[in-house]
Amino acid sequence: GIQVEQSPPDLILQEGANSTLRCNFSDSVNNLQWFHQNPWGQLINLFYIPSGTKQNGRLSATTVATERYSLLYISSSQTTDSGVYFCAVEETGANNLFFGTGTRLTVIP
Amino acid sequence: EAQVTQNPRYLITVTGKKLTVTCSQNMNHEYMSWYRQDPGLGLRQIYYSMNVEVTDKGDVPEGYKVSRKEKRNFPLILESPSPNQTSLYFCASSFEGADTEAFFGQGTRLTVV
Numbered sequence: 518g519i520q521v522e523q524s525p526p527d528l529i530l531q532e533g534a535n536s537t538l539r540c541n542f543s544d545s546v547n548n549l550q551w552f553h554q555n556p557w558g559q560l561i562n563l564f565y566i567p568s569g570t571k572q573n574g575r576l577s578a579t580t581v582a583t584e585r586y587s588l589l590y591i592s593s594s595q596t597t598d599s600g601v602y603f604c605a606v607e608e609t610g611a612n613n614l615f616f617g618t619g620t621r622l623t624v625i626p
Numbered sequence: 627e628a629q630v631t632q633n634p635r636y637l638i639t640v641t642g643k644k645l646t647v648t649c650s651q652n653m654n655h656e657y658m659s660w661y662r663q664d665p666g667l668g669l670r671q672i673y674y675s676m677n678v679e680v681t682d683k684g685d686v687p688e689g690y691k692v693s694r695k696e697k698r699n700f701p702l703i704l705e706s707p708s709p710n711q712t713s714l715y716f717c718a719s720s721f722e723g724a725d726t727e728a729f730f731g732q733g734t735r736l737t738v739v
Contacts, residue, residue, distance in 0.1 A: 547725040548724075548725045548726075550727065552730075558732075558733045558735075559730075559733065560716060560730040560733070561730075562727055562730070565726075567725075603668065603669070605669075607723075611724070612657075612674060612676065612682070612723060612724045613659075613671050613684055613685070614669075614718075614724050614728060616661075616669040616670070617668060618666065618667070618668040619668060
């Protein structure tokens with residue numbers, strides 16, 4: 518099956534700093550989604566981004582499907598950004614979202 | 627409010643005692659699925675359903691059953707739970723297939739002793 522790798526596995530930021538999270542995948546995909554799991558365990562869909570760039574407030578994401586990677590940018594980080602960020606892909610021809618193992622982000626005041 | 631609702635949120639049970647975790651969505655989505663989340667392993671798909679009466683295995687289906695008799699409901703059944711099924715479970719739905727935006731329930735933390 519498809520391999521989904523995220524980096525870095527852990528990240529600690531000072532409040533106000535910017536960061537870039539990366540997701541690499543091993544095969545062609547129909548779509549890619551970014552999720553945030555908050556400290557209470559809730560999974561929130563941040564972006565549905567099979568290709569191109571999207572922005573939502575302080576967050577933006579870029580997927581380059583031909584090169585098999587996606588980036589999630591967090592600017593001016595806040596403590597509420599803490600949690601685990603997952604990317605998930607649907608391999609072409611499958612009906613299954615494959616998740617990476619996540620990036621754990623801690624934003625300290 | 628558009629949402630996916632799971633119940634219960636927390637459950638402690640004993641080995642072998644059948645249990646059902648319910649999942650309901652109010653968005654008229656065709657596709658629903660179940661995942662389990664374990665430390666270091668991320669989320670792995672258990673079962674999915676493309677529509678009513680259409681279900682199929684995901685990556686880790688052993689020990690689980692599902693049914694899809696109505697479009698809005700997709701219960702997860704553990705006929706004989708074992709301690710290795712202790713996990714955090716998520717139900718998700720999307721409009722049409724895994725290639726559309728997914729919405730997740732709040733999660734069910736299951737402990738089997």
